[in-house]
Amino acid sequence: MKRIIGFFRDALHIGGKxxxxxxxxRARIISFLIMPxxxxxxxxxxFPSQSSLKNLPVGLINQDGGPVSEEMISVFSQMKTxxxxxxxxxxLASEDEAKQLIKEQRISGALxxxxxxxxxxxxxxxxxxxIVTDQSNPQISSLLTGMLEQALSGMGTQMETQAIADMTGGxxxxxxxxxxxxxxxxxxxxxIAGNPNYFQFVAPGVMAMVTVMAVMMGLAGSVAREKETGxxxxxxxxxxxxxxxxxxxTFAQTVRGLAQGAMVLAIAMIxxxxxxxxxxxxxxxxxxxxxxxxxGLGILISAMxxxxxxxxxxxxxxxxxxxxxxxxxxxxxxxxxxxxxxxKVVPLTYVVEGLRQVMVLGAGFTQVLRPVLxxxxxxxxxxxxxxxxxxxxxxx
Amino acid sequence: MVSNGNxxxxxxxxxxxxxxxxxxxxxxxxxxxxxxIFGFLGPNGAGKSTTIRMLCTLLxxxxxxxxxxxxxxxxxxxxxxxxxxxxxxxxxxxxRLSAKENLYFFGRMNHMPEEExxxxxxxxxxxxxxxxxxDKLTGTFSTGMKQxxxxxxxxxxxxxxxxxDEPTLGLDPxxxxxxxxxxxxMGEQGITVILTTHQMAEAEMLCDRIxxxxxxxxxxxxxxxxxxxxxxxxxxxxxxxxxxxLTEEMRQAITSLPGVKGLAESEAGRLRITTTRPSALGAVxxxxxxxxxxxxxxxxxxxxxxxxxxxxxxxEMRVELSSVVPxxxxxxxxxxxxx
Numbered sequence: 001m002k003r004i005i006g007f008f009r010d011a012l013h014i015g016g017k018x019x020x021x022x023x024x025x026r027a028r029i030i031s032f033l034i035m036p037x038x039x040x041x042x043x044x045x046x047f048p049s050q051s052s053l054k055n056l057p058v059g060l061i062n063q064d065g066g067p068v069s070e071e072m073i074s075v076f077s078q079m080k081t082x083x084x085x086x087x088x089x090x091x092l093a094s095e096d097e098a099k100q101l102i103k104e105q106r107i108s109g110a111l112x113x114x115x116x117x118x119x120x121x122x123x124x125x126x127x128x129x130x131i132v133t134d135q136s137n138p139q140i141s142s143l144l145t146g147m148l149e150q151a152l153s154g155m156g157t158q159m160e161t162q163a164i165a166d167m168t169g170g171x172x173x174x175x176x177x178x179x180x181x182x183x184x185x186x187x188x189x190x191x192i193a194g195n196p197n198y199f200q201f202v203a204p205g206v207m208a209m210v211t212v213m214a215v216m217m218g219l220a221g222s223v224a225r226e227k228e229t230g231x232x233x234x235x236x237x238x239x240x241x242x243x244x245x246x247x248x249x250t251f252a253q254t255v256r257g258l259a260q261g262a263m264v265l266a267i268a269m270i271x272x273x274x275x276x277x278x279x280x281x282x283x284x285x286x287x288x289x290x291x292x293x294x295x296g297l298g299i300l301i302s303a304m305x306x307x308x309x310x311x312x313x314x315x316x317x318x319x320x321x322x323x324x325x326x327x328x329x330x331x332x333x334x335x336x337x338x339x340x341x342x343x344k345v346v347p348l349t350y351v352v353e354g355l356r357q358v359m360v361l362g363a364g365f366t367q368v369l370r371p372v373l374x375x376x377x378x379x380x381x382x383x384x385x386x387x388x389x390x391x392x393x394x395x396x
Numbered sequence: 397m398v399s400n401g402n403x404x405x406x407x408x409x410x411x412x413x414x415x416x417x418x419x420x421x422x423x424x425x426x427x428x429x430x431x432x433i434f435g436f437l438g439p440n441g442a443g444k445s446t447t448i449r450m451l452c453t454l455l456x457x458x459x460x461x462x463x464x465x466x467x468x469x470x471x472x473x474x475x476x477x478x479x480x481x482x483x484x485x486x487x488x489x490x491x492r493l494s495a496k497e498n499l500y501f502f503g504r505m506n507h508m509p510e511e512e513x514x515x516x517x518x519x520x521x522x523x524x525x526x527x528x529x530x531d532k533l534t535g536t537f538s539t540g541m542k543q544x545x546x547x548x549x550x551x552x553x554x555x556x557x558x559x560x561d562e563p564t565l566g567l568d569p570x571x572x573x574x575x576x577x578x579x580x581x582m583g584e585q586g587i588t589v590i591l592t593t594h595q596m597a598e599a600e601m602l603c604d605r606i607x608x609x610x611x612x613x614x615x616x617x618x619x620x621x622x623x624x625x626x627x628x629x630x631x632x633x634x635x636x637x638x639x640x641x642l643t644e645e646m647r648q649a650i651t652s653l654p655g656v657k658g659l660a661e662s663e664a665g666r667l668r669i670t671t672t673r674p675s676a677l678g679a680v681x682x683x684x685x686x687x688x689x690x691x692x693x694x695x696x697x698x699x700x701x702x703x704x705x706x707x708x709x710x711x712e713m714r715v716e717l718s719s720v721v722p723x724x725x726x727x728x729x730x731x732x733x734x735x
Binding site for chain 2: 006010013014017020021024025229230231233234235236237238239240395
C-alpha cells in the first residue's frame with residue numbers, strides 16, 4: 001500500500017514538474033491556445049453549414065419584370081438565417097455578366113427570371129427560372145440551390161393550389177386540394193429538437209482529435225526532450241519506479257489535453273451554436289477513455305525515439321491518417337469498404353463515436369458501453385505492451 | 397543504508413557491454429575501496445562513459461557482473477540508486493525551473509523530507525557559490541553555473557558514491573579550478589568518487605588511482621606516479637625534438653629504433669618520443685641526420701600520463717599542444733607543457 005502511494009506521489013511530482021515546465025514555455029503556451037481555435041475555425045471554413053448562408057451575394061437578372069418575378073424577388077430577399085438575410089440580391093443585366101462575376105468570385109450564384117415568365121404562367125403554361133451556380137464551391141452551391149429550389153417549389157405549390165381553387169370555383173375543400181397537389185407529406189423526426197448543423201457533427205470529432213493528439217504528441221515530445229537534454233538520466237538514477245515516470249508524464253499531458261478539448265468545446269458552443277445534449281460528466285469520461293486508449297501507443301513511440309523531431313514526425317504520420325479514418329470529419333459510411341475496415345481498428349473511431357452519441361444524441365452510459373469497452377480493451381492491450389517495452393528500452 | 401564492512405564500494409567482474417557489433421566494454425575487472433577518488437582516463441570512445449552508465453544502472457551489462465555499494469547493479473538496481481549521485485555528460489537540470497526548484501524536485505525524486513531538502517540545498521548552493529542565483533531559471537545560466545548547480549543536485553542526497561563523467565568538460569578555467577578542488581574535498585569527506593576524464597592533468601591532480609582505458613579495456617591501473625614508472629621501469633624519458641625537414645621515412649626510422657616506445661607529432665616538425673633507455677637519444681639524433689634533417693631544439697622531459705598512454709597503446713590519446721597552437725605555425729610552438 002505504501003508503495004502504491006509512493007508510486008503515485010512520485011508520478012504527481014513528475015507531472016507537476018512537467019506542467020510547470022510547460023507553463024513557463026511561452027511558445028508552447030501560445031500554440032496550445034491557438035491550436036484549438038484554429039482547428040475549430042478551420043473546419044468552419046472548410047465545411048460551411050446552413051447557418052453560414054448569410055448575406056450571400058447573389059446576382060439577379062430580371063428579364064421578366066412581371067408580377068410573378070416581383071413576388072419571387074420579395075420572397076427571396078426576405079429569407080433569413082437567424083436575424084440576417086440569407087442573400088443580398090444584386091441586379092445584373094445578363095446571364096453572361098453573372099457568369100463573369102462568378103468567375104471573379106464576386107457573387108456566389110445568380111437567379112435568372114427569363115422574359116415572359118409571368119405571361120407564361122398567366123396563360124397556363126409552365127414557367128422557367130434559371131439558377132446559375134458557382135461550381136468552384138460545391139458546398140455553398142448545393143446549400144444555396146437547395147434553399148432556392150425549396151422556396152420555388154413552395155411557391156409553385158401555392159400557385160397550383162390557387163389555380164385548382166379557381167378552376168373548381170370553391171366546390172372543392174381546401175384540404176382536398178392540398179392532398180391533390182402534394183399527396184405525400186414528409187415528416188422528419190430527430191432525437192433532439194431542431195436541426196443540428198454540421199458543427200454539431202464535427203465538434204465531437206475535433207474535440208477527440210485535438211485532445212488525443214495533444215496527449216500523444218505531448219507524451220512522446222516530453223520523453224524525447226528529456227532524453228535529448230539528459231534530464232531523463234536524473235529521473236532514472238533516482239530510486240523511483242520507471243512506471244511512475246510514465247504515469248507522471250501521462251498525468252501532465254492528460255491535464256493539458258483535456259484543457260485543449262475543453263477549449264474546443266467552449267469555442268464550438270459559444271461561436272458555432274453546438275450543444276451538449278448528453279451528460280457532461282459522461283463526455284469527460286469518454287475523453288479520458290480516449291486518452292487512455294492512446295497512451296500506450298504514445299509511450300511505445302516515446303520509448304523508441306531518441307529525438308524530439310523524430311517523435312513529432314512519427315506522431316504526425318500516425319495521427320494524420322487517423323483523423324480521416326476515424327470519421328471525425330466525414331461520416332464513415334462515405335468511405336470505401338477497405339477504409340471502413342481499417343477505421344474499425346483505429347481507436348479514435350470509437351472516441352468520436354462515443355462522444356458524438358453523448359453530445360448529439362444525448363446517450364447515457366449504457367448506450368455508449370460498446371465504445372467504452374472497446375477503448376478500455378485498446379488501452380489495456382497497448383499499455384501491457386508498452387510499459388515493459390519502455391522499461392526495457394530506457395536501460396538498454 | 398547497508399554498511400558493507402570491508403567489501404569494496406565498487407566491485408566489477410568481467411563486465412561487458414556490446415552495442416550491436418561494437419564491443420564498448422570488454423571484460424572489465426575492477427575494485428574500488430570506500431573513500432577513494434578513482435579515475436578513468438582515456439580518449440573519447442574508450443568505454444569510460446559506458447562503464448559509468450552501467451555502474452549507475454542506466455545501461456544493462458551484456459555480460460559479467462558488478463556491485464556498487466555492495467548491491468548488484470542488475471538485480472538490486474533500486475538499492476544502487478539510493479547510494480549514488482551522478483553528474484553525467486549532459487547536465488541534469490530543467491532549464492525552466494530555478495536552481496532551487498530543480499534541487500527541490502530531485503530531492504523529492506529521492507524521497508527526501510522537505511526540511512532536509514531545504515537545508516541541504518541551501519548548504520550546497522552556498523558552498524558552490526550559487527546562493528545569489530538560487531531563484532533564477534537555470535536556463536539563463538552559463539555552462540559553468542549550471543554545472544555548479546548540477547553538482548549540488550548530485551550531492552543533495554549525500555550519496556555514498558559519486559559518479560562524475562567529464563565534470564569539467566567545456567568549462568571556463570575558474571569554474572574548472574573550483575570544481576576540481578570541490579571534488580578533492582568530496583574525497584576528503586569520505587565519499588567514493590568515480591571520475592572520467594580525458595585530461596591528464598585532471599586525473600593526476602585528483603585521483604588516488606587511475607585506470608587508463610582504451611578500446612573498452614583497462615590497459616593500466618595504478619597511482620599516477622606508478623603509472624609513469626611504467627615507462628622503462630622508471631628510467632623512461634620523453635624527448636621533445638623540433639626537426640627541420642622531417643620526413644615520413646625519418647619518422648619510421650625513429651619508430652623502429654630500439655628503446656623507442658612511442659612517437660607522436662605534437663605539431664608540424666615537433667616530435668614527442670617516448671624512450672625506455674637513455675641511449676636512445678643518440679640514436680634519434682643519428683636517425684635525423686641520416687634522413688637529411690636538422691634538429692632545431694631538443695628537450696628531455698619527465699613522462700606524463702599521455703606518454704604512458706602512448707607507451708601502452710601505441711596511439712595518441714589527444715595531442716594537447718596542437719590544440720593550443722594551430723598546426724602550420726610551427727615557430728609559435730614554443731609552449732612547454734604545463735605540469
